[in-house]
Amino acid sequence: MKPFDFDIPKFYGVNNTKLTIGVFCSSSEFIEETYKIQTALLGKLLANNQYDLIHGGGKVGLMGILAQSVQKHGGKVTGILPESLNLQGIASETDDEIIITKDMSDRKNEIRKRSHGFIVLPGGYGTLEEFFETITLIQLNYTHKPLVLLNINGYYDILIDFINTAIQKKFILEEHRNLFHTCTSCEEAIDYLNKQLKI
Ligand code: AMP
Helix, strand or coil: CCCCCCCHHHHHCCCCCCEEEEEECCCCCCCCHHHHHHHHHHHHHHHHCCEEEEECCECCHHHHHHHHHHHHCCCCEEEEEEHHHCCCCCECCCCCEEEEECCHHHHHHHHHHHCCEEEECCCCHHHHHHHHHHHHHHHCCCCCCCEEEECHHHCCHHHHHHHHHHHHCCCCCHHHHHHCEEECCHHHHHHHHHHHHHC
């Protein structure tokens, strides 16, 4: 079946060899230090592995930490924000490129189109919504881009248990168990994307 994804060279030009990873993560400022440290490490590994970053364009929480770390290590950061979040104190002032969309749906479409793969870091409602939307799009063949759930510090253990229960009770088909890949370390997540995207 032919995937519906947009043609990536249309956005990047055929000569651009760098791949871009869309990362969904928390906007909270109140989380434990360990999540911030791992997020900064992920930013470093992304840049060192020649990936650029697409993210929600916020300066807050893990989003801001990740964007700064990618830039510090030589990667480019694109933030995609809806008009309603383009506010001082929320929108990043340091991203290399900021794209403003009409609303949240357009924003998610832009992030999806421009990314070659996705990583989900710990987060709340916004991150969970982005995670499940991406899985649903993969399930329905709208995209076949790799999706990694980065289960830092066991944060997503309960979610993974729940998904296993849903599979056991047949609300999710067994054949859909592997629509996303779970990792417990940033290194593993990057190794997986390298294997999926760089061959
Ligand atoms: P949450 O997990 O609820 O903190 O939401 C974070 C996710 O939702 C991010 O991946 C963003 O795409 C989006 N998001 C939520 N709040 C903001 C914000 N203040 N600025 C930018 N993006 C946000």
